[in-house]
Amino acid sequence: MKRKYLSTFSFILVFGLAVSVFAIAEEGEGISYVEKKVTGIVSNVRPEHIDIVYKTDEKKNESWEMGFNVNASVELNRKKDLSDIQIGDKVSIDYVEKMLEYEYVRDDGSVEIRKKKTGTEAKEITFVRGKRAGLSSGF
Numbered sequence: 001m002k003r004k005y006l007s008t009f010s011f012i013l014v015f016g017l018a019v020s021v022f023a024i025a026e027e028g029e030g031i032s033y034v035e036k037k038v039t040g041i042v043s044n045v046r047p048e049h050i051d052i053v054y055k056t057d058e059k060k061n062e063s064w065e066m067g068f069n070v071n072a073s074v075e076l077n078r079k080k081d082l083s084d085i086q087i088g089d090k091v092s093i094d095y096v097e098k099m100l101e102y103e104y105v106r107d108d109g110s111v112e113i114r115k116k117k118t119g120t121e122a123k124e125i126t127f128v129r130g131k132r133a134g135l136s137s138g139f
Contacts, residue, residue: 032099039092045085068095068122078127088131094124
């Protein structure tokens with residue numbers, strides 16, 4: 001399945017979790033950075049990494065998860081430290097995807113520009129709400 005990112009769009013996923021994509025900022029030849037935002041439920045948190053479930057499909061019993069590297073430059077809103085965030089909490093994460101652009105030569109000789117994600121780094125983490133009482137997964 002091909003993905004095409006427009007300059008700005010948003011859509012709401014299951015459970016009201018939102019994903020937004022913003023403008024692409026070019027840096028250097030063949031490398032670009034795409035700023036994005038995702039909201040989801042924390043599934044794992046460590047001192048330098050956080051994982052969130054951003055979409056679930058109860059009918060198919062599937063969920064989609066994203067992981068983010070967290071360094072000292074990450075801005076944390078509504079919590080003092082990453083260790084204050086727990087599994088099951090709802091957070092919103094502004095992040096940057098590093099994309100590598102490359103030329104792909106088709107069998108007929110035509111050239112197509114393709115992009116490949118090579119990294120994801122959190123820029124800002126905002127605590128939205130704590131784990132819902134009585135539910136072990138936070139949903």
